[in-house]
Amino acid sequence: MADTQPSGPNPAVADQFAGRRLIERGHSRFLEHTQNATGIDIGACYQCERCTNACPVARYMDIKPHQVIRYTQLGWREALMHSTTIWVCLSCEMCTTYCPNAVDVAGLINHLRNTAARLPIRPAEKELAQFHQIFLEELRRFGRVNELWLMATFNRRPAILKKKLKDGSLKEDLSLGFNLWRRGRLKLLPHRSRGIGEIRKLYRHRRGESD
Numbered sequence: 001m002a003d004t005q006p007s008g009p010n011p012a013v014a015d016q017f018a019g020r021r022l023i024e025r026g027h028s029r030f031l032e033h034t035q036n037a038t039g040i041d042i043g044a045c046y047q048c049e050r051c052t053n054a055c056p057v058a059r060y061m062d063i064k065p066h067q068v069i070r071y072t073q074l075g076w077r078e079a080l081m082h083s084t085t086i087w088v089c090l091s092c093e094m095c096t097t098y099c100p101n102a103v104d105v106a107g108l109i110n111h112l113r114n115t116a117a118r119l120p121i122r123p124a125e126k127e128l129a130q131f132h133q134i135f136l137e138e139l140r141r142f143g144r145v146n147e148l149w150l151m152a153t154f155n156r157r158p159a160i161l162k163k164k165l166k167d168g169s170l171k172e173d174l175s176l177g178f179n180l181w182r183r184g185r186l187k188l189l190p191h192r193s194r195g196i197g198e199i200r201k202l203y204r205h206r207r208g209e210s211d
């Protein structure tokens with residue numbers, strides 16, 4: 001019977017992307033684990049960089065979106081866990097939309113961020129990491145996020161409050177909040193989502209707890 005397994009990258013493609021070769025699936029344990037956990041075919045990336053070109057905040061990232069894929073392929077987990085990228089990413093999904101190989105770059109970064117949030121490591125962007133934790137906690141409590149409560153909880157942290165008082169950004173936050181409230185764009189009290197049960201179930205599932 002003829003061998004139908006792919007024998008590796010097409011030499012023409014490999015030449016075209018000299019130094020950017022396709023990575024075989026399961027190249028590293030980290031790659032294999034990440035692919036299994038996310039269902040994302042990370043090995044399909046051929047480093048065309050369209051994701052990075054589409055990203056509105058790539059300039060603020062120490063590891064660019066296409067490099068996140070590459071680092072994952074190579075198993076460079078520590079560098080990713082300590083990167084600014086996982087906290088700077090806005091989850092806007094432009095990268096995923098523009099990928100010609102349907103690689104869910106945004107989904108991968110989200111997965112890496114959630115992994116880092118569970119590890120006892122110092123995040124490269126401490127404030128953004130704290131914001132992320134508060135966001136997730138609010139979502140767990142109410143099933144949706146109330147912007148006013150989110151910002152109030154975030155700004156109440158002593159280090160954040162001190163910094164914002166010093167640089168004047170607290171005043172800007174309050175002014176923005178007031179204007180949004182005046183236009184009816186900000187609700188004063190959080191309302192519980194009807195799907196709260198399902199959301200909490202997802203959280204328990206992620207934590208490995210039984211229902």
Ligand code: SF4
Binds near residue numbers: 100101
């Ligand atoms: S756009 Fe897709 S194929 Fe191109 S570098 Fe990004 S993830 Fe890889």
Ligand code: SF4
Binds near residue numbers: 056058105
């Ligand atoms: S999801 Fe993140 S990495 Fe992708 S384009 Fe948006 S900000 Fe950039």
